[in-house]
Amino acid sequence: MQSDLYNIGQAAKASGISAKMIRHYEEVGLLPAASRTFSGYRTYNHQDVHMLRFIRHSRDLGFSIKQIADLLSLWRDRNRPSSKVKQMALEHIEMLNQKIQELISMKSELTRLVSCCHGDERPDCPILDELAQDK
Amino acid sequence: MQSDLYNIGQAAKASGISAKMIRHYEEVGLLPAASRTFSGYRTYNHQDVHMLRFIRHSRDLGFSIKQIADLLSLWRDRNRPSSKVKQMALEHIEMLNQKIQELISMKSELTRLVSCCHGDERPDCPILDELAQDK
DNA sequence: TTAGACCTTACAACTATGGCAAGGTCAAGC
DNA sequence: GCTTGACCTTGCCATAGTTGTAAGGTCTAA
Numbered sequence: 001m002q003s004d005l006y007n008i009g010q011a012a013k014a015s016g017i018s019a020k021m022i023r024h025y026e027e028v029g030l031l032p033a034a035s036r037t038f039s040g041y042r043t044y045n046h047q048d049v050h051m052l053r054f055i056r057h058s059r060d061l062g063f064s065i066k067q068i069a070d071l072l073s074l075w076r077d078r079n080r081p082s083s084k085v086k087q088m089a090l091e092h093i094e095m096l097n098q099k100i101q102e103l104i105s106m107k108s109e110l111t112r113l114v115s116c117c118h119g120d121e122r123p124d125c126p127i128l129d130e131l132a133q134d135k
Numbered sequence: 136m137q138s139d140l141y142n143i144g145q146a147a148k149a150s151g152i153s154a155k156m157i158r159h160y161e162e163v164g165l166l167p168a169a170s171r172t173f174s175g176y177r178t179y180n181h182q183d184v185h186m187l188r189f190i191r192h193s194r195d196l197g198f199s200i201k202q203i204a205d206l207l208s209l210w211r212d213r214n215r216p217s218s219k220v221k222q223m224a225l226e227h228i229e230m231l232n233q234k235i236q237e238l239i240s241m242k243s244e245l246t247r248l249v250s251c252c253h254g255d256e257r258p259d260c261p262i263l264d265e266l267a268q269d270k
Numbered sequence: 271t272t273a274g275a276c277c278t279t280a281c282a283a284c285t286a287t288g289g290c291a292a293g294g295t296c297a298a299g300c
Numbered sequence: 301g302c303t304t305g306a307c308c309t310t311g312c313c314a315t316a317g318t319t320g321t322a323a324g325g326t327c328t329a330a
Contacts, residue, residue: 007276007277008276008277008278009275009276009277018318018319019277020318020319020320021317021318021319023278023279024317024318037326039277039278039325039326039327040277040278040325040326041276041277041278041326041327042277042278050267050269053267053268053269054266054267057265057266057267057268058266059317060241061241061244061245061266062238062241064316064317065316065317066316071263071266074260074263075263075266075267077258078258079258080258080260081255081256081257081258082252082253082254082255082256082257082258082259082260082262083254083255083256085252085254085260085262085263086249086252086254086260086262087254089245089248089249089252089262090249092245093242093245093246093249096238096241096242096245097242099238100235100238100239100242103197103231103234103235103238104235106195106196106197106231107228107231107232107235109196110196110224110227110228110231111228113224114221114224114225114228117217117220117221117224118217119217119218119220119221119222120216120217120218121216121217121218122216122217123212123213123214123215123216123217124217125209125215125217125220125221127217127220127221127224128206128209128210128220130192131189131192131193131196131206131210132185132188132189132192132210133188133192134185134188142307142308143307143308143309144306144307144308153287153288154307154308155287155288155289156286156287156288158309158310159286159287172295174294174295174296174308174309175294175295175308175309176295176296176307176308176309177308177309194286199285199286200285200286271330272329272330273328273329273330274327274328274329275326275327275328275329276325276326276327276328277324277325277326277327278323278324278325278326279322279323279324279325280321280322280323281320281321281322282319282320282321282322283318283319283320283321284317284318284319284320285316285317285318286315287314287315288313288314288315289312289313289314289315290311290312290313290314291310291311291312291313292309292310292311293308293309293310294307294308294309294310295306295307295308295309296305296306296307296308297304297305297306297307298303298304298305298306299302299303299304300301300302300303300304
């Protein structure tokens, strides 16, 4: 049966990863080289698409390609200790926290500046003044 | 007097932007081409350093190069309405908010997964299971 | 047989920043 | 005058992830 074979466009639709990125992931080694038809088209089966979905979900959570490679090898290792996965997740949460804090402090500083600016037709602007300050 | 002239290294120290990035900003047109000594060294005066500080403060608040170019032109325009600056700042705050929300939802989803995982020597792991789910 | 939708590769762009290499310049000390 | 070390110059490469484009081959339906 051919019913479980996808070409790259179908795999893209089924997984939510663009064909472009599937090729890219293959090139950088995140995915094994896909098998090919006689004419050179990549083909994917259900399991491949399953792996693509795994990758997409990991990306949606903000894991890097490198981290996803590690997650994939843990996924494939039937004997992994779940503590390893949990540790990776915890480290990633910590990184997310740092980024969130950075963005929040940018936001509060900018909010402070905005509240000082009357924002009308007059040219004097405390936002620009503070940006230009030597500090 | 030469006391108000900086070469690129001194301008970098005084502004907090690396010499590398100063050259880069010049190349992409964020900065006007610096004047040069006879031997080709870039030179900067107080006003240039002032502008560099403006750029650094804007970067610290997360503005992109394109946005900083707009801020700079408002800064130079003695007749700008402060409402324009305020609007840019508000839009940027909105973008920061979006990013913050994205990161927070990643974090809470991941936190949920982590709390489901016992994280010991056993291989069964709800985190990997959910990542692999078709959803 | 032809049109259109798909596939292939390869190259470049984008965000901002850092690193390295090969070479020129400047200032201090001998 | 010459050497040394710190600084400057340009240019190219790398990061991470994604998108776009170009030139060409393949498949399918009319």
